[in-house]
Amino acid sequence: MNLEHFLKSEAPGWMDVKGLDADIVLSTRIRLARNLDGYRFPLSFTDGEAQQIDDVVTQALMAINDEHKFSHFTIKEMPSLQRQVLVEKHLISPLLAKKEKSASVLISNDETISIMVNEEDHLRIQCLAPGLQLLETYAEASKLDHQLEKHLPYAYNDTFGYLTSCPTNVGTGLRASVMMHLPALTMSKQIKVVTQMLARLGMVVRGIYGEGSENLGNIYQISNQVTLGKSEEEILEDLQNVVVQIIKNERGAREALFKNSRIVLEDRFNRSLGILKYACIMTSEEAAACLSNVRLGVDLGIIKEVPLHVLNECMILIQPGFVQQYAGTTLQASERDMYRAKLLREKLNTNNQKLMGKGEERYDV
Structure with missing residues (x-):
């Protein structure tokens, strides 16, 4: 596919309104951070190393006989406006959009999977799905991760797990998040209590485009903060339980507003x-x-x-x-x-x- 295919305004597959609890949970995202053994991390590698990593990752992905078809785009060859559009569709991160060294993104044709190369880590495998689908989306990301690992030498330590540029991602390298529309909790001024509760549980609340972004239209991203010391299953179960409770609270707040006002x-x-x-x-x-x-x-x-x-x-x-x-x-x-x-x-x-x-x-x- 050419880049124009991914710049259209039509809602991508991960925004399907038929997803589970889609009236409150707009989408689920799973992101896996991985690095290649034998290469310096993106914070300190050279342009030549960056290009080698880009080539190796792209070749590995193209060698996989997967049901998804991917298109490869080099970030520095994109005009800034096109980069911004891809950020707005959640296909790349704001950080990747700013990259000038050899960085790229591989996007599946249905826009549910994107692999960011040479962002904060060598690879960021991202899978998106409509509604609340943490286990299903993780299974999709994990399948692709295992396929890539057969072709790529991941940086892994028996004690610490997957090694990453940022210490907060060491371990599983897993960041699971859900995008939630919480207007009733916001209108009834309960959202601050929810945010404080999530912080105590090791979760983080961010704006619509993740870290450093603002809350727009009562949309919040809720994700795990800890990746070390917990298994992938524990991280997903904890987040699932929290999201289910927030859904219950939002529905209760909506019913109260509807009844009283x-x-x-x-x-x-x-x-x-x-x-x-x-x-x-x-x-x-x-x-x-x-x-x-x-x-x-x-x-x-x-x-x-x-x-x-x-x-x-x-x-x-x-x-x-x-x-x-x-x-x-x-x-x-x-x-x-x-x-x-x-x-x-x-x-x-x-x-x-x-x-x-x-x-x-x-x-x-």
Whole structure:
């Protein structure tokens, strides 16, 4: 596949709305950090070593008779805007997007698997799935990991396990995370208590793009923090138990809000839908907040005319990289806000074709 295939706004397979508990858990991610024995870590290797690792990993993956087909892309050959779009689709990390030495990504055609080469570690194997599927997604990642290990000399120590650039990843090298939409816990101001509880349990809460990113649209990533001293099964079981409890708490908070403040909620949801359909200027923060309200309205049965898969596409559309990708040029913040509003109107307004036929106002940006 060429790169354009992966730059489209259509929601990828891991955003399928039919996933388990998909009204709250948007996706599951498993990431395995691995390094090759005999090479220095990316923090200190040379350009020549980086290129050797890229070549070795790519050859190993292409030698595997796997059901997935992969496409290989070199990061330094990508324009910065295309890198940003791949970050927004969670196919590469913000750190990999900044790499100038020999770094690359191999992406499966259905966008559920990506292998980042020469990010913080030599390999970052990432598998994504819709809804809550920790065991299933880990099985997929582990299968690919074992296949690659037959061709690659992993850096492994009998005492410490898999060796990684960052000590927090030593051991299993496993980072399991779920992306959750928690509007009711946020609205009822219970999210701080949840965050504190997770910290005590050795879990971490991050924003939509992981470490260092902000919470947008009441979406949080919850993941394990400890990889050493626990088996993969223990890490997954602990996270599964925590997520199931959070789902229960979010459902309880939604029921309480619906019971006690239905009219207020209906007003909030419909106002948000109106803004998305008709606003002419929209920041990414406002768009994310409105989409969160509409999604909760759909989940509660208050809003019926907007399919969830359309909301998933809108979540991708509102990101700065995608807005500029559609515009075909780099835009200033104010220009992005106008173009973002235009894209949302076109996506959500059921009378869009009629309006366009009558000469709906367009912005030259």
